[in-house]
Amino acid sequence: MSFTIATTIDEALTALGKGARPIAGGTDLVVGARHGKAALPADLVAIDRIDELGGVELDSTGVRVGALMSHAELMTDPVIVGSYTAIADSS
Structure with missing residues (x-):
């Protein structure tokens, strides 16, 4: 599992291009995984620190x-x- 904290759109796009899933908090992912709805993605990229968004x-x-x-x-x-x-x- 990898976790990238992107601070620019370019950083996020680079990580997403490798198959990561974007998150901006991630609460829904954790809740879903705990209830067996979906496994956590292997690679995540946090986008909540990108000012342009x-x-x-x-x-x-x-x-x-x-x-x-x-x-x-x-x-x-x-x-x-x-x-x-x-x-x-x-x-």
Whole structure:
């Protein structure tokens, strides 16, 4: 078993290219393994320290919500609360 902590997208892609599974916490993997739903993958790459996967960006075409944004962060983000209330309300 290997565990890689990626801090850049390139690091994550390199590890994923070798067959690793991405995780951002991994609770679901552990719970699933304990209940016999699925074995833990042999190789994991943590993506939760990749800054580019978080945050909210607003530009002339709309809003980009990072894949690592939590529901709690979306509910309180000024851009989301101010201009995209449906997203904040659904979080």
